[in-house]
Amino acid sequence: MEYSILAESFKKMESTRKRLELTQFLVELFEKTPHEVISKITYLLQGKLRPDFEGIEIGIAEKLAIKAISKSSGIAIKKIEEEYVKGGDLGHAAAIILEQKTQTTFLMENITVERVYETLFKIAKLEGSGSQDMKIKYISSLLNDANPLEASFILKILLGTLRLGVAENTVMDALAIAYSGSKENRKILENAYNVSSDLGKVAETIATKGIEGIEKFQIKLFSPIRPMLADRVKSEKEVIEKMGKEFAIEYKLDGERVQIHIENEKIELFSRSLEKISNYYPDIIEKIPKIIQA
Incomplete structure (x- = not known):
């Protein structure tokens, strides 16, 4: 596509x-x-690239994005930064800069949704030595083949500034x-x-x-369930007006709301925002098997 x-x-x-x-x-x-x-x-x-609970983050730093724009356009970093300051939107600034592009790519490839997605996924997975240079290479390769509007939204997704x-x-x-x-x-x-x-x-x-x-969707281990969130009201009367005559009440406790998913030796914890937080609570992971046995 x-x-x-x-x-x-x-x-x-x-x-x-x-x-x-x-x-x-x-x-x-x-x-x-x-x-x-x-x-x-x-x-x-x-x-996003995947659901929140898979923990795949796209975000890149603005400085890195500016370097990629410069590499693709042949325009100095300082000029790109000046354009960014004018409007406060790097995606929009990139569109303006790329309209002034001084470098021409003769063997341009089509920009498809599949290509953009797969490239963003590669960028999200990069880490360690040399990863910053590789990110610049991947981003600039997309920008080389993108028109200004396409480039603008590629960068907004990368920077986490897409506001639709x-x-x-x-x-x-x-x-x-x-x-x-x-x-x-x-x-x-x-x-x-x-x-x-x-x-x-x-x-x-x-x-x-x-x-x-x-209709066949069911609860599945290690895919967290979205939490039910409460609405605030100002009085007991308002509760009755909203809920009707029959309803259940439970205490609201302090602390973190955590989902625990267990299958054999595998244990995963998920936060209220559906992020995987198992690594943050090794002490809880250690105690869960004993609690379950009890």
Whole structure:
């Protein structure tokens, strides 16, 4: 799938904060998206490469991004920094700089969603000696073949500054409309998302297997469940008004809300924000088998 289609959709989404318009732009995007790319598109919409619990971070430093822009454009770092200061958005600055590009690549390759995604994934996985130079190489290779608009959004994803105003519920509304013909099916998608915490997987499933596939989602070990969060109210009367006459109450305890997933010798802990935190609590990991036996 051509990355230009995604970049144009991002541009439309940035131009509005109206939920109905955002939903319509998403529906149009999903209808153009091949099934094998839908999960990648869904992650990129959120500025991610994978679900949170897999812990794959894209983010790069601004200085490194500026070096990559300079390498691709042939324009001095100082001039790029000046353009960045003017607007405060490095993605936008890159688009302006690349319009003034002094270097021409004759053997340009097409920028596809697949290529962008795979390159970003390689960048996210790089670490250790020489990794900074490799990141610059990968980023500049994309920018060499990208038009200014495409480059702008590649950098916004890399820097974690993509602001489309698209909430998860809006994405699910659009998926329901695009692949089932009815927004009413959003609740079924929401249940699947709640038990999987993986919106990309939800998108791929409804695109390839329809609502029947979504209805088969179940809780799975080592895929954390999204936590139920409370709404604040000001009085007991308001609780009754919101909940009705019959409801259960439990104490709110101080401390961290942690999910514990266990299978044989494997133990993983997940935070309220669905991040894997097993390495932070070795003492808890050590005691869990004894507690379970008890």
